Amino acid sequence: MTNSTVMWEVMAAPGRVKDLVGWLRDDTRDQIPQVERRIFVSKDDRVVAITSCSHAELMPALNPPNELILRAPHQWQFEEISG
Numbered sequence: 023m024t025n026s027t028v029m030w031e032v033m034a035a036p037g038r039v040k041d042l043v044g045w046l047r048d049d050t051r052d053q054i055p056q057v058e059r060r061i062f063v064s065k066d067d068r069v070v071a072i073t074s075c076s077h078a079e080l081m082p083a084l085n086p087p088n089e090l091i092l093r094a095p096h097q098w099q100f101e102e103i104s105g
Contacts, residue, residue: 025102027074030084032095034067042069042090074102 034042043061046069059073071084084095 025074025076027072027100027102028097029100030071030073030095030097032069032086033092034069035090035092036067038090039063039067039069042086045086045090046071046084 032042043063046061059071062070062072064070083097086095
């Protein structure tokens with residue numbers, strides 16, 4: 023089985039980074055067949071989630087509420103390679 027990794031990135035609306043991270047942690051938990059998810063926040067209020075799973079094609083696009091973001095999220099899929 024090959025694991026896929028999806029990197030998701032968005033810029034939080036001013037003062038809303040904690041709400042955006044909360045939405046990502048709580049509201050999306052049951053939507054994603056995840057193996058592992060790591061969430062990162064930058065000093066300029068960018069939020070990045072890196073999620074690994076065995077079936078990335080089943081992973082829905084994450085669309086946070088508009089009031090939490092400055093622009094639509096970007097999402098990229100990566101395939102793990104070894105050696």
